[in-house]
Amino acid sequence: xxxxxxxxxxxxxxxxxxVSAETIRLSYANFPPASTFPSVQMERWxxxxxxxxxxxxxxxxxxxxxxLGARNMxxxxxxxxxxxxxxxxxxxxxxxxxxxxxxLPLGFTSSKVASIVLWELFEKYQPQEFEQxxxxxxxxxxxxxLMTKQPVRNLAELKGMEIRASGTASQILDILxxxxxxxxxxxxxxxxxxxxxxxxxxxxxxxxxxNFAAYTPYQTRLDLQVYPFAVIMNKDKWNSLPQDxxxxxxxxxxxxxxxxxxxxxxxxxxxxxxxRDNYDNQMFExxxxxxxxxxxxxxxxxxxxxxxxTKNNLPADEILADLFRLKEYYEAELAVQ
Ligand code: 3IO
Numbered sequence: 001x002x003x004x005x006x007x008x009x010x011x012x013x014x015x016x017x018x019v020s021a022e023t024i025r026l027s028y029a030n031f032p033p034a035s036t037f038p039s040v041q042m043e044r045w046x047x048x049x050x051x052x053x054x055x056x057x058x059x060x061x062x063x064x065x066x067x068l069g070a071r072n073m074x075x076x077x078x079x080x081x082x083x084x085x086x087x088x089x090x091x092x093x094x095x096x097x098x099x100x101x102x103x104l105p106l107g108f109t110s111s112k113v114a115s116i117v118l119w120e121l122f123e124k125y126q127p128q129e130f131e132q133x134x135x136x137x138x139x140x141x142x143x144x145x146l147m148t149k150q151p152v153r154n155l156a157e158l159k160g161m162e163i164r165a166s167g168t169a170s171q172i173l174d175i176l177x178x179x180x181x182x183x184x185x186x187x188x189x190x191x192x193x194x195x196x197x198x199x200x201x202x203x204x205x206x207x208x209x210x211n212f213a214a215y216t217p218y219q220t221r222l223d224l225q226v227y228p229f230a231v232i233m234n235k236d237k238w239n240s241l242p243q244d245x246x247x248x249x250x251x252x253x254x255x256x257x258x259x260x261x262x263x264x265x266x267x268x269x270x271x272x273x274x275x276r277d278n279y280d281n282q283m284f285e286x287x288x289x290x291x292x293x294x295x296x297x298x299x300x301x302x303x304x305x306x307x308x309x310t311k312n313n314l315p316a317d318e319i320l321a322d323l324f325r326l327k328e329y330y331e332a333e334l335a336v337q
Pocket of ligand 1: 037
C-alpha cells in the first residue's frame with residue numbers, strides 16, 4: 001500500500017517535472033499595435049505553433065513596441081532581448097539589399113502574391129543580409145497608395161506636401177515632388193495628429209486598422225511599392241530548439257506568408273468599405289498621362305537597385321528575372337482561383 005502510494009507520488013511529480021522542464025517559452029516582439037496586420041499574423045503563428053507542438057512551446061507575444069520597437073527590432077533579436085521579432089526591411093535602408101527589391105514599383109497587385117514571391121526569392125538566394133538570424137517567415141504588404149488630409153487629384157497638388165513613408169517609398173515621394181518624412185508606421189498616428197505630416201504612403205488597410213480614415217479622408221490610387229517584412233528568431237535560441245519543434249516552425253514558413261497575404265488583401269477591402277461608410281472617404285485616380293509620367297520618372301530606381309545589389313555581390317539581373325517570372329505565375333494562379 002505504502003509502496004504503491006510512494007510510487008504514485010513519484011510518477012505524478014516525475015511527469016510534472018518532465019512536462020514543465022520541456023515547456024519552451026519564447027518571447028515574440030512586434031512594433032505596431034495588436035489591431036494591425038503584423039500583430040494579427042503574430043497571434044496566428046503563436047496559436048499554430050502552440051497547437052502543432054502539443055503545448056511543448058509557449059509563445060508570449062508583445063505587440064505595440066512593448067518589448068522592442070521598430071527601430072531596435074533587428075538588433076534586439078540578434079542580441080537576444082527578444083527571441084522572435086517582426087521587422088520591416090524598409091526601416092533600415094542599406095541593410096537589406098536583396099529583399100528590398102520588393103520596394104521597387106514593379107506593379108504588384110496583392111499582398112498574397114508579393115508575400116509568396118518574397119519568400120521564394122529568399123529561399124532561393126539565401127541572402128547574406130539575414131545571416132545573423134533564423135528567418136521564420138516573410139510577407140509583403142499590398143501595394144502602397146496615397147492617403148492625405150487634402151485632396152491629391154494630380155501631381156501638382158502633391159507638390160511640397162509632407163508625406164510619411166519609409167525606405168524606397170520616401171525616395172519615390174521626393175521624385176514625385178512631395179516632401180518625404182521618414183518614420184516607422186508606429187510613429188505615424190502621432191505625426192498625423194500633430195500635423196507634422198499631411199498624409200502617408202502605405203497599404204490601405206491602415207485606414208481602418210489605425211483609423212487613419214478619420215485623419216486622411218482622401219486617397220489617391222498609385223499602386224506603388226510593397227513594404228517587405230520578415231519574422232526572425234535569435235540564432236542561438238533557434239539552435240537550442242529540439243528537432244521536432246524546428247520542423248513545425250519550418251513547415252509553417254510559406255504557409256504563414258500565404259496566410260498573412262490573404263488576411264491583408266481581405267483587410268484592405270474591408271478598410272476601404274469602412275472608410276467610405278464611416279468617413280465618406282474619397283479615392284482619386286490620376287489622369288492616364290500622369291500615371292505614364294510616374295512610371296517614366298521611377299524607372300531609374302530599378303537600375304539603382306541593381307547597382308546596389310551588384311555591389312553586395314547579389315546576382316541582380318537573375319533576381320529580377322525570377323521576381324517577374326514568379327509574380328506572373330502566381331498572379332495567373334490567383335486569377336483562376
Ligand atoms: C504597416 C506597418 C505596421 C502596421 C501596419 C502596416 N501596414 C502597412 C505597413 C507597412 C509599413 O511598414 C509602413 O511603414 O508603411
